[in-house]
Amino acid sequence: MAEHNDFGKLAEDAACTFLESNCYDILERNFRFLKAEVDIIAKTENTLVIVEVKARSDNHFINPEDAVNKKKMRLLVAAADEYSQSLKEDLDVRFDIISVLKTKQNILEIKHIKDAFQSYEI
Template identity: 55%
Template sequence: MAEHNDFGQLAEDLAAEFLSKKNYKILARNFRYQKAEIDIVAEFEGIIVVTEVKARSYNTLIEPQEAVTKKKIKSIVMCSDFFMNERKIDKEVRFDIITVLPDEQGVLQLNHIEDAFQSFDAN
């Protein structure tokens, strides 16, 4: 596996652990439908939380969450709809982003952006 894929997997592992510690119940990881993928699906206080993990192993001019484009949002929403229908879940859905970036000392920092986008943003 390429080094950037290893880092992406580490970031997703850290994000899932972070959510679990905040009492989120992880329902699925790397859920795929067609060419779309959801990094983490969790439940928290009766809400389904679909989380996109964006990580950078170095500091860039663009914030990681800015890489979640309208096309990516549309893909996540489509995949989420399939997940909900397949599992017959009828609950509110929230879309979050967790960014993973190193600080000045190289220590990875997580930033949880709740309600980062709405499903209607993809239209």
């Protein structure tokens, strides 16, 4: 596996650990629908949380969270709609971004951006 793929998996694992430590239940990882892939689908209280994980080994050019563009947002909304329709319960849906940045000391800094965007904004 390529080094960037290894880092991406490591970042997703760290994001899941972070969410679980903050009382989120992880329902799915790498959920696919058409051309969309949702990194993490979690639940907290009465909310289904669609999480995009963005990781970078440095932020010289762009912060990880800034890499989520309108096209990706539209794909996430479509996948969230598909997933939520399969559920037996009626949940609110929220779109979050977890930014993972590797420091020079090889520490992963995690930034959780709740309500990163709304489906009606795109």
